[in-house]
Amino acid sequence: MNPAIPRHDIAASLVVFLVALPLCVGVAVASGVPAELGLVTGIVGGLVTGLLPGSSLQVSGPAAGLTVLVYEAVETYGLPALGAIVLAAGLLQLLLGALRFGSWFRGISTAVVEGMLAGIGLVIIAGQLYAMAGAAAPASGIGKIAGLPGLAGDLATSATLWPSFAIGAGTVALLPLWQRLPAKARVAPGALVAVSLATAVTWLLGLQVKTVEVRGLIDSVQPPGTDVFAALGPGVIGTVLAFTLIASAESLFSAAAVDRMHDGPRTDYNRELMAQGAGNIVCGTLGALPMTAVIVRSATNVQAGARTKASRVLHGVWLLLFAALLPAVLALIPIAALAGVLVYAGVKLMPVEQFPVLWRAHRGEAVILAATAVAIVTISMFEGVLIGLLLSVVKAAWQTSHIKLEVTDEGTGPVHAHLSGNATFLRLPKILDDLETLPKNRPIELDLTGLHHLDHTCRTALTTWTEQHNAESTEQVRMSPALT
Template sequence: MKPTFATYIKALKNDIPSSIVVFLVALPLCLGIALASKAPLFSGLIAGVVGGIVVGLASRSHLSVSGPAAGLTAIVSSAILTLPSYEAFLVAVVLAGCLQVVFGFAKAGIIGDYVPSSVIKGMLAAIGLILILNQVPHLLGDDSQFESDEGSSTPVAKGNVFTNFFNAFGNINSIALLIGGICLVFHFVWEKFVSKQKNEFVKLIPAPLLVVFIGVGMNLLFKNSSAGNLTGEHLVIIPKANSFEEFLSFFTTPDWSQIMNSKVLGTAVVLAIVASLESLLSIEAIDDLDPYQRVTPTNRELKAQGLGNITSGLIGGLPVTSVIVRSSANVNAGAKTKMSTIYHGTLLLLCVAFIPNILNLIPKTALAAVLIFTGYKLAKPSLFKAYYKKGWDQFLPLVITIAAILATDLLRGVIIGIVVGLIFVIRSNFRSSVFAIVDGNSYLFRLRKDVSFLNKPIIKNRLEKVPDNSQVLIDATQADFIDKDIVEIIEDFMLHAPLSNIDVTLKTNPTNDHGFSKRILEGNHKGANLIRTIEKEIEETTNV
């Protein structure tokens, strides 16, 4: 059901606190991703504002949050270095947005439906682990590397996720660790405390917001202590404008003279494809986290993302996608509607324009505590336990997806996970499509579901092993589809069976002969009584 104005008003008490949490999480991510992309810092903030307001208004996703994504940093940084100018790169962003709108009208959103749930859960868990790996250094006070949503094991800033994690233990700042540690413990304790409360007012107070206030308050208290407080790179850093004219100078327009540059066009195509895939995967994952299990129209989402990239590119911003970390923070903070996303974009715009000095008081270690808790929620030990109980066909794709994302990046890791999932589907198809029962010299082969060419080796092998002087019944009545290759194997077996004194009967569905030759079917009617006899004897034996 489409939300009404009354729905949005009713959800204000949930959406406004959630938007503040998402805003606080998004702020350092926008700046960090811009830094990693070798783009102007303000371009990341522009993308955050556009992702919140423009995409939020155009999208029909209830909880997804869009903005600059770490998954695109390698593509963006490479493009900025190879293209003539940043303004030329903006042309590619606008064109990528146009392509995404075309994808939406072409109904390409269905691609996301083909990703197995175990791969989506693996993607979420991997991002949770990467969040923890990325944010522990900030919690310890090592703020020398950029913040990332999805991270990457490949070098992007001063190392990679793993080296930065281990190196941080050699650069511990005791004040940052104390503030961050208290914030993190408080976050876990508060969540446990709230879960046991029946008071609705207490449940409306978002823990991440309290964590940020505690972090700012503690840092101000340390200002007059002998140890000193956190300053400089340990705090959020937002570009400040001394005048309205200087603020406007932060915006950049595309250089349209580069529109026919082949490198610009190539970059646009790559951005459109990768950004669309990441958005579809994120939407699929966030819909899975939605407590109300609402479903996002994916084709509409592609159009919304395209409109967002067109807008972002026109005013100097980075490309945007739907991003999981901000979206999951939105879910965990209790958001009910998409207005939370729009409010967060509005907050970004207003605060960056009018109160950057206040925001620059927030310690990164406090934000790290919020993100580490979010990462834990995405990669809970109970998730692995639940999927292990489901069986190896569910557990292995989950684990391999996680390992692949940690070793490569989000997109490549998901592709590897899908391939592994496909292998299990093929393996399952081998086993379920062909069912065989043997009783003495009587054989029953039952074909079920879709029997594709992939089943050719197993069917051929089983028919070849039928000994001389046997009775064989091939039951195809439960098969919806039988590949022509399989039909040929069965017909060939039936034609040559008399040479080995093998009596073969084929049972087909009267409404679907699956392409068997007329001669085979006509000869088959003569053994109608034998079909029932063999089938009854075999099934009675197996039921004893």
């Protein structure tokens, strides 16, 4: 091994490889694409994105957070179109990074991101429960959830589904138990241990369950041709934007989290966005899955003692060697075991512990989180994120448009009314309600000098109220400064 590579990075790369291997395969299978394409994306994440500047320690590859979106894209446009969509998203990421939009992604509401992940987690859990049983899952997110009682009924009445479901359920049960073992006992990653154990049990007992279909690395790589691009209509733009937004946000939020875990160089968000774009351009050219930085692999990399980007590059090398030398091993893996790994990953995406705390402290943020998650499940990924962003903007506008009316009445002389804050159309009903309480038989001095902002709607409403008050009352309103 090259002596220039720190031994800490070599050891960390092996740990990250063992974590990434079952996840790369599982995400690909859950996305409805050949398992090898998940490995291709992991390889590109290591060998391409891993070499580029941006974040030195976070690791990129196929992510559970994009599983639902990829599955919908493949169902709608077909597998050959996936490469074209990923390529377009990568080009857009590269452009956004070059225009220095990377830092803006840090400003996306945390509630929207957590709601997005919660919605994705719900759909992943529901969909992979069908895969655990070896049954076909409904197409829509709400259909998957609505069909769960029927799936439970099938499990209760059909013994043929139980071997597969037991393999998946055992995988789900093992993963949290593995985390509770002493650190010295957890030499190998839990996901790898669970999948390996499920594979061994399936082989030893001769269980008739579905296993991963192997096509071969070369046969699975299908670069999109010009005919694929020509066949895509304007409707694909929304899918490309969704890929770009979600992959970018997840990568940059992951970078922020990883930066808090180590004392090394901080992330350059614009360069990191360009690195992710370059990786997705390569993935799209190869017809593979989209990539994003993945917090599980990144955290593992830091915790395993990585010091430089060499660890994430080497993890790509190990994935390449596995895909080239041991592809037949994939054919032994039960799909139910991979589904169990993804069910556990979906549960980890759910803010089960954080939501009650958020509800007590910031109820508006909790509502945005829940609304985003529900919209993703019931409508679609792209529309759900847009709804969450819109609600965040409305909430921010509502909170910043504070308005206060202070009335001073000494019994004689004019009534002094002082408006302060931000007068926007969102607070107009309150402003008018407060003004209507002022006496009509006394002169009124309306002081507007405390307003930081007065929008056109409120300006017009105040002028109209003054004119109406003066027409109906014997005493007049004097406004300062006068509105013109």
